[in-house]
Amino acid sequence: MSLLSPNRYRGKLIVVEGIDGSGKSTQLSLLSHWLRAKGYAVAFSEWNSSPLVKETTRRGKRKEMFRPTTFSLIHATDFADRSERYITPLLKAGAVVCADRYAYTAFARDVARGVSKRWVRNLYSFATRPNLSFYFRVPLDVAIGRILRGRAALKYYEAGMDLRLSRDVEESFRIFQGNIVDEYESMASEVGFHVIDATLTIEQQQMQMRKIVIEELGAGLENGLLRYSPSETHAFEKPSAVL
Amino acid sequence: MHLKNPLQFYSEPLPGVDESELQGKLYVIEGPDAVGRTTQVGKLRQWLEQEGHAVLDTGMARGTLAGKGIQQAKAGNTLGPLTMTLYYTTDFADRLENEIIPALRAGFIVLTDRYVFSIMARAIARGEDRRWIEQILGFGLVPHAVYYLRADVKHLVSRVVLGRGAFDYWESGMDMRFGNNMYDGFVQYQTRVIRALDVMAKKYDFVTIDASRSPDLIFRDLQNHITSPGLQRAPEFPSANGANGSRRPRKH
Numbered sequence: 001m002s003l004l005s006p007n008r009y010r011g012k013l014i015v016v017e018g019i020d021g022s023g024k025s026t027q028l029s030l031l032s033h034w035l036r037a038k039g040y041a042v043a044f045s046e047w048n049s050s051p052l053v054k055e056t057t058r059r060g061k062r063k064e065m066f067r068p069t070t071f072s073l074i075h076a077t078d079f080a081d082r083s084e085r086y087i088t089p090l091l092k093a094g095a096v097v098c099a100d101r102y103a104y105t106a107f108a109r110d111v112a113r114g115v116s117k118r119w120v121r122n123l124y125s126f127a128t129r130p131n132l133s134f135y136f137r138v139p140l141d142v143a144i145g146r147i148l149r150g151r152a153a154l155k156y157y158e159a160g161m162d163l164r165l166s167r168d169v170e171e172s173f174r175i176f177q178g179n180i181v182d183e184y185e186s187m188a189s190e191v192g193f194h195v196i197d198a199t200l201t202i203e204q205q206q207m208q209m210r211k212i213v214i215e216e217l218g219a220g221l222e223n224g225l226l227r228y229s230p231s232e233t234h235a236f237e238k239p240s241a242v243l
Numbered sequence: 244m245h246l247k248n249p250l251q252f253y254s255e256p257l258p259g260v261d262e263s264e265l266q267g268k269l270y271v272i273e274g275p276d277a278v279g280r281t282t283q284v285g286k287l288r289q290w291l292e293q294e295g296h297a298v299l300d301t302g303m304a305r306g307t308l309a310g311k312g313i314q315q316a317k318a319g320n321t322l323g324p325l326t327m328t329l330y331y332t333t334d335f336a337d338r339l340e341n342e343i344i345p346a347l348r349a350g351f352i353v354l355t356d357r358y359v360f361s362i363m364a365r366a367i368a369r370g371e372d373r374r375w376i377e378q379i380l381g382f383g384l385v386p387h388a389v390y391y392l393r394a395d396v397k398h399l400v401s402r403v404v405l406g407r408g409a410f411d412y413w414e415s416g417m418d419m420r421f422g423n424n425m426y427d428g429f430v431q432y433q434t435r436v437i438r439a440l441d442v443m444a445k446k447y448d449f450v451t452i453d454a455s456r457s458p459d460l461i462f463r464d465l466q467n468h469i470t471s472p473g474l475q476r477a478p479e480f481p482s483a484n485g486a487n488g489s490r491r492p493r494k495h
Binding site: 050051052053055056060065066067068069070073074076077080081083084085113114115116119122123125126 | 255257258259307308309311312315316319321322323324325326328329330332333336337340341375378379381382
């Protein structure tokens, strides 16, 4: 099955995937800064951030109102808003769009909740295919450790508590996120993920990412992308916006 | 898709739902904006309850999960066609799982003001891919009947102008600027919606009802269609002269 719609626009789309605690957000942030420093117009979009939808999602999660299908659909609605109003126009204008999580998050999570693989792939078929997709592979223990060090507790839906996998939140998290990892791994070759070992140092991972960006996009980074000429780089205080 | 039986999923089972547990009846009232669906659903509900049936009535953007979000999104000026379609689909999925299915399990009659068909028609009118939205909405349940209140655009215009007295931004498809004023927009947009519903009427075996007549005539038609051997009639009080319910609609 050919996933997503080919990117026929001037801009480039780079996405990072992986379970929470995989360090993907840190790496994407570093990559964005690097590209901006090189003078490219870089836009950033993260999961669950549409102003039209995120309140509904937040409330639904807080009141535990979601079922697998509605969970999937509300995230697709959020994604659709970011796609049609932000990602697509910026790609057309020649920006580099960096997305923290993309359709593959839905393919992994929603299927781990029991939603049909074929159905969710059709749902996201309007999405532009990324030029580069990075998957951050991390052992579950490492991921859990990072999450628990970072904040107080594991959250209900994040731990898959709605699936009644276990009464214990941490055990439920392990099982659920383990199932998500299985989904990511099984789609890796079909999607063409560049797999990054998330147990390497931050610097090592970032070097790998930059190398891949240069190798894979190399020539493409010259043609059609919006780029500041040296005289322009000081003219703008904030080259790009965050949705 | 339409070869399935009532209360089966069109093409995509909802995880964890056992179709065999569903016993009530599902009736859908479809049609474009301003055609008088809400009036008819209200009359049907009252009548069916008098007949002794438990009735659930439900409609678009009324779900507890996404209803408010949809209203707020529509109040602004940034709701795109893809997002609108998926927001309504989310709302429908929420109502289906949390209201409609539990009611059907309990043996209720469910009357729905619009269904997957309006979501599809609005999406198609906005240029979205028919097969894409059809596949997504495959988690819908096949209804026992779809009553399509059909009227042409001229008739709808007169209902809007003589009734409400003003055109509505979204009913005029102004997000897509089908015209540069709300009258032209309404005509263009609703023509597209009606065309899409007409195509579905054949594919999904709608019962098409001429909605250009008086509400009473439309209601009588609906009553005649719904009253069938499958619908249990409530016991009657004998009337003064011994005959039973002389004003009741006839069975087929």
